Amino acid sequence: MTDSKQPIIQIRNVTKRFGKVAAVDNVSLDIMAGEFFVLLGPSGCGKTTLLRMIAGFEVPTEGQILIDGQDMSRVPPNKRPVNMVFQSYAVFPHMSVADNVAYGLKIAGVGRGEREDRVKEALDLVKLGGFESRMPDQMSGGQRQRVALARSLVMRPKVLLLDEPLSALDAKLRAQMQFELSDLQDEVGITFITVTHDQDEALSMASRIAVINKGEVSQLATPSDLYEFPANRFVADFVGSVNIFEGKLIIDEPDKAAVDCPGLGKVYLNHGVTGPHGADVWVALRPEKMYLHVQGAGKTVEAAAKDAPEGHNFARGVIKGMSYLGDITLFEIQLESGAMIRVSRPNLSRHDQEDFTWDDKVSMHWRADSPVVLLG
Amino acid sequence: MAEQDWKQQKRPFAAVSLTPLFWTLLFFVIPMAFVWFYSFGRNVGLTDIDIVGTLDNYKRATEWLYLSIFLKSLAVAALVTLICLIVGFPVAMAITFASEKWRPWLLLGIMLPFWTNLLIRTYALMIVMGQQGYANKGLEALWGGASWLKTLVGLQPMETWEPLPLLYNNFAVVVGLVYVHLPFMVLPLYSALDRLDKSLIEASLDLGAGHLKTLFKVVVPLAAPGIIAGVMITLIPALGAYLTPDLMGGTDSQMIANVIERQFKRANDWPFGAALSFLLIYAMFALIALQGMRKKTGEVK
Numbered sequence: 001m002t003d004s005k006q007p008i009i010q011i012r013n014v015t016k017r018f019g020k021v022a023a024v025d026n027v028s029l030d031i032m033a034g035e036f037f038v039l040l041g042p043s044g045c046g047k048t049t050l051l052r053m054i055a056g057f058e059v060p061t062e063g064q065i066l067i068d069g070q071d072m073s074r075v076p077p078n079k080r081p082v083n084m085v086f087q088s089y090a091v092f093p094h095m096s097v098a099d100n101v102a103y104g105l106k107i108a109g110v111g112r113g114e115r116e117d118r119v120k121e122a123l124d125l126v127k128l129g130g131f132e133s134r135m136p137d138q139m140s141g142g143q144r145q146r147v148a149l150a151r152s153l154v155m156r157p158k159v160l161l162l163d164e165p166l167s168a169l170d171a172k173l174r175a176q177m178q179f180e181l182s183d184l185q186d187e188v189g190i191t192f193i194t195v196t197h198d199q200d201e202a203l204s205m206a207s208r209i210a211v212i213n214k215g216e217v218s219q220l221a222t223p224s225d226l227y228e229f230p231a232n233r234f235v236a237d238f239v240g241s242v243n244i245f246e247g248k249l250i251i252d253e254p255d256k257a258a259v260d261c262p263g264l265g266k267v268y269l270n271h272g273v274t275g276p277h278g279a280d281v282w283v284a285l286r287p288e289k290m291y292l293h294v295q296g297a298g299k300t301v302e303a304a305a306k307d308a309p310e311g312h313n314f315a316r317g318v319i320k321g322m323s324y325l326g327d328i329t330l331f332e333i334q335l336e337s338g339a340m341i342r343v344s345r346p347n348l349s350r351h352d353q354e355d356f357t358w359d360d361k362v363s364m365h366w367r368a369d370s371p372v373v374l375l376g
Numbered sequence: 377m378a379e380q381d382w383k384q385q386k387r388p389f390a391a392v393s394l395t396p397l398f399w400t401l402l403f404f405v406i407p408m409a410f411v412w413f414y415s416f417g418r419n420v421g422l423t424d425i426d427i428v429g430t431l432d433n434y435k436r437a438t439e440w441l442y443l444s445i446f447l448k449s450l451a452v453a454a455l456v457t458l459i460c461l462i463v464g465f466p467v468a469m470a471i472t473f474a475s476e477k478w479r480p481w482l483l484l485g486i487m488l489p490f491w492t493n494l495l496i497r498t499y500a501l502m503i504v505m506g507q508q509g510y511a512n513k514g515l516e517a518l519w520g521g522a523s524w525l526k527t528l529v530g531l532q533p534m535e536t537w538e539p540l541p542l543l544y545n546n547f548a549v550v551v552g553l554v555y556v557h558l559p560f561m562v563l564p565l566y567s568a569l570d571r572l573d574k575s576l577i578e579a580s581l582d583l584g585a586g587h588l589k590t591l592f593k594v595v596v597p598l599a600a601p602g603i604i605a606g607v608m609i610t611l612i613p614a615l616g617a618y619l620t621p622d623l624m625g626g627t628d629s630q631m632i633a634n635v636i637e638r639q640f641k642r643a644n645d646w647p648f649g650a651a652l653s654f655l656l657i658y659a660m661f662a663l664i665a666l667q668g669m670r671k672k673t674g675e676v677k
Contacts (some may be wrong), residue, residue: 055582057578057581074582076580077578077582078581078582078583078584078585078586079584083582084579084582085573085574085581086578086579088573088575088576090573090576090578090579091600092576092579092580092594092598094577094597094598101592103580103583103585104583104584104585106586107583107584107589108584149577150583151579151583152583155583155584191514248652
């Protein structure tokens with residue numbers, strides 16, 4: 001994000017306290033025009049409070065929020081150039097679809113002709129053309145959400161805020177809407193800020209993600225950076241699935257490093273870590289980053305180890321649990337140290353999962369750049 | 377679904393509904409039927425009534441003398457309901473938006489008067505509104521203060537305070553009825569507003585509407601069922617109010633229930649009292665039917 005433009009939203013040292021609890025704790029963020037920005041975090045982490053402060057429904061206890069360079073401290077929600085799609089959609093149940101979408105335009109005093117054109121345009125945009133006279137209770141959840149989207153987009157806001165937009169939809173529809181929201185954002189070019197607790201949603205839609213934990217920004221990064229280079233244990237664990245082993249940093253040079261983990265053994269890396277020698281660190285290793293081999297067909301685990309490519313790390317264990325998920329199979333493996341590790345394996349052929357069963361001795365290896373060493 | 381299952385269980389349904397049905401029949405429908413028959417009867421002697429099937433009682437009941445009192449009762453009840461609505465709506469809003477900690481206490485405050493006898497409440501209100509009551513005393517103090525201020529700046533003092541005739545007139549009846557019926561209005565309004573999804577209000581603000589526009593375009597239309605329930609539940613008992621006009625009203629502020637009472641007691645004309653009573657009941661039926669019809673057309677729309 002090397003954008004020379006001014007950020008559309010500047011959040012400066014914003015703190016929000018409810019009583020003594022800080023829901024949002026000294027957060028500073030710049031959100032650029034045209035971004036699809038996602039605030040990701042567990043429930044109660046303060047992400048929704050942050051979004052509501054941008055909308056104007058909550059007032060920061062400390063700090064400042066600027067929209068398009070203007071301080072919003074004294075600007076009420078109805079005067080802000082942002083619109084919100086609510087988690088419950090908040091479609092007015094006593095108005096038809098067209099009246100819902102026209103609501104904001106009527107209040108803004110937009111003339112009838114232009115109003116009707118813009119309502120039609122917005123409904124076409126969310127693929128609800130022809131639904132003008134429907135009442136909300138005659139529509140499905142997905143359709144009501146589209147009404148809420150159209151109602152906000154018709155106002156041509158500078159920023160569209162979406163509060164858990166997909167949480168009430170079923171899995172299939174959710175996946176479809178993820179694509180549609182991305183496409184829509186491309187089409188209208190409005191900055192989207194979405195709040196979600198669903199990492200898949202965040203990874204698939206966002207241009208940038210801010211992971212929020214206990215009211216603070218834990219990491220701000222693009223989806224792939226967030227997944228492949230998590231900054232700390234919280235992010236590694238919250239985004240995706242991960243094995244985390246505690247250890248001590250024993251080698252740390254510019255081109256190599258090693259961590260001695262009681263659980264996993266010595267883990268070698270082909271890059272430096274720049275942490276204090278002997279420091280307590282954590283090694284994070286994603287389940288899909290390991291290759292799994294079963295002992296069998298005359299091949300011992302040791303032989304398999306020899307088969308491991310040059311420079312790979314190596315470990316042994318016994319299968320204690322398996323769950324077949326169709327596209328992949330997830331293994332729970334007990335390492336020789338007694339610690340458990342999760343390994344996933346793509347089912348490349350239809351019979352792949354038949355090679356493995358409970359209590360099989362297995363070996364696994366992984367590239368020296370696959371683990372992430374976390375200092376916090 | 378659940379309702380369907382429940383409807384299929386006919387026996388348990390009959391078992392639980394039989395007792396209250398029997399109760400209603402024995403102590404409401406049958407006695408009311410007697411009164412209904414009386415309304416077609418004629419007094420013979422001091423205690424005997426002949427049910428002769430005459431419509432004379434109804435003819436008399438619709439004479440202007442009684443009809444005007446009836447219409448006046450309707451007007452008073454409507455005014456009381458309107459005031460209750462105007463006063464009660466903000467109260468219900470305030471309770472809805474009060475913090476979790478305060479809400480039960482505010483609701484308790486609304487319901488507290490229910491726990492006291494109506495007669496006692498009415499007498500208490502009469503103490504406040506009497507010639508020497510707090511209301512007049514307070515106003516007198518204000519008047520005196522204003523007068524003193526005028527002298528302070530060198531103006532003539534105002535005339536001496538004459539206590540306002542707050543009691544024993546139509547004004548007192550309206551105040552008393554509003555006082556008694558306000559909780560009936562606030563509770564259904566509160567329950568309707570409490571059910572309202574608060575994000576609808578936020579959505580309206582978010583789309584640029586101010587608070588007043590949000591109130592009239594979103595809150596009031598969505599609270600309509602509660603408003604109608606509150607209006608009915610206030611209007612019907614206010615129409616049949618007896619105690620408040622009797623105690624707080626003057627000679628010209630009697631309502632239809634007071635007239636009915638007189639027929640049963642002083643005039644000892646039960647058939648005529650019965651006819652007046654049933655006219656009142658029919659009027660209430662009409663109101664309820666009107667509400668039912670409105671609901672139906674609403675559903676069709």
